[in-house]
Amino acid sequence: MNWSGRSLAGGCFAVIAALGAWSGQGHAQQAYPTRNITMIVPFAAGGPTDVIARIVTGHMAQTLGQTIIIENVVGAGGTTASARAARATPDGYTLITGHMGTHAASVPLYPNLAYHPEKSFEPVALLAGTPILILARKDFPAKDLKEFIAYVKANESKVNAAHAGVGSVSHVSCQLLESILKIKPVSVPFNGTGPAMNALVAGQVDYMCDQIVNAVPQINGGTIKAYAVATPERNPSLPDVPTTKEAGLPEFQAQAWNAIFAPKGTPKEIIEKVNAAAAKALNDENVKKRLLELGSVIPAPADRTPEALGTLVKSEVAKWTPVLKPAN
Ligand code: ASP
Numbered sequence: 001m002n003w004s005g006r007s008l009a010g011g012c013f014a015v016i017a018a019l020g021a022w023s024g025q026g027h028a029q030q031a032y033p034t035r036n037i038t039m040i041v042p043f044a045a046g047g048p049t050d051v052i053a054r055i056v057t058g059h060m061a062q063t064l065g066q067t068i069i070i071e072n073v074v075g076a077g078g079t080t081a082s083a084r085a086a087r088a089t090p091d092g093y094t095l096i097t098g099h100m101g102t103h104a105a106s107v108p109l110y111p112n113l114a115y116h117p118e119k120s121f122e123p124v125a126l127l128a129g130t131p132i133l134i135l136a137r138k139d140f141p142a143k144d145l146k147e148f149i150a151y152v153k154a155n156e157s158k159v160n161a162a163h164a165g166v167g168s169v170s171h172v173s174c175q176l177l178e179s180i181l182k183i184k185p186v187s188v189p190f191n192g193t194g195p196a197m198n199a200l201v202a203g204q205v206d207y208m209c210d211q212i213v214n215a216v217p218q219i220n221g222g223t224i225k226a227y228a229v230a231t232p233e234r235n236p237s238l239p240d241v242p243t244t245k246e247a248g249l250p251e252f253q254a255q256a257w258n259a260i261f262a263p264k265g266t267p268k269e270i271i272e273k274v275n276a277a278a279a280k281a282l283n284d285e286n287v288k289k290r291l292l293e294l295g296s297v298i299p300a301p302a303d304r305t306p307e308a309l310g311t312l313v314k315s316e317v318a319k320w321t322p323v324l325k326p327a328n
Pocket of ligand 1: 043044047048049050099101163164167168169170171191192193194210211
């Protein structure tokens with residue numbers, strides 16, 4: 001399976017939606033959830049994981065009848081937050097929106113990883129596929145992908161690449177690109193591609209490989225350049241951006257994904273309830289519209305079950321381990 005915005009200013013916490021817990025629910029209060037749910041986002045506010053989590057949980061909060069609080073816990077390519085989520089009480093009140101990095105690629109990259117995506121978590125729901133784009137600051141001296149390749153090869157020691165920490169999607173995707181191009185640029189880590197994108201827009205870093213969600217508003221606003229999307233087809237949200245195949249680098253194919261996980265041992269009824277709320281959110285016209293406008297790929301119903309996510313995680317760990325082990 002090929003699953004491989006800007007946000008509210010500043011603060012680490014944001015209340016997504018507060019709903020009257022009492023509205024018409026009477027004694028159903030006893031059933032999960034009876035209080036606020038914390039959704040850990042393992043990267044800074046304003047990045048793709050944060051934006052997707054906020055869009056989807058905003059709707060899920062209505063279904064579940066409780067506030068979902070987004071808590072951005074940053075560091076170590078999302079693995080700090082994931083370790084914390086893995087250790088949380090498995091009662092459905094602490095969840096995490098992880099992704100291809102935190103719940104697959106981190107395994108070969110962190111020999112002492114404090115959790116294992118399969119053994120420490122219950123898969124809950126796949127939220128979105130996110131094609132990867134090759135992006136650069138708007139005055140980067142290359143007008144298309146061919147020129148970009150020539151330039152970074154000729155100036156390898158001078159160019160730098162922004163990313164969201166070792167094992168993040170932006171890090172792993174650009175590592176793939178750089179191994180294809182056989183270059184080793186200077187690497188500039190951030191706590192998420194929200195802040196990395198700010199640095200790209202400000203012209204402080206040269207290029208980045210990022211999940212599309214972060215980039216569409218910037219590309220359309222002309223504040224950064226997009227050389228190619230690393231999927232077989234163009235993305236409807238960016239009809240003018242060529243695919244890597246069209247632009248002359250068909251070997252570079254990359255699509256990431258974001259999904260909700262719960263600590264291992266979370267009761268099945270709770271997993272099912274959260275999964276159903278996520279599935280309902282993905283069926284909502286407004287949620288769909290917002291995700292599609294940002295270039296996400298909405299999972300087909302068959303891919304939305306906890307079991308399908310478990311299978312995806314297994315296959316992604318198996319896929320990334322041999323690719324990233326040598327780099328490690
Ligand atoms: N794009 C991720 C975010 O900040 C970080 C990454 O994995 O690159 O949400």
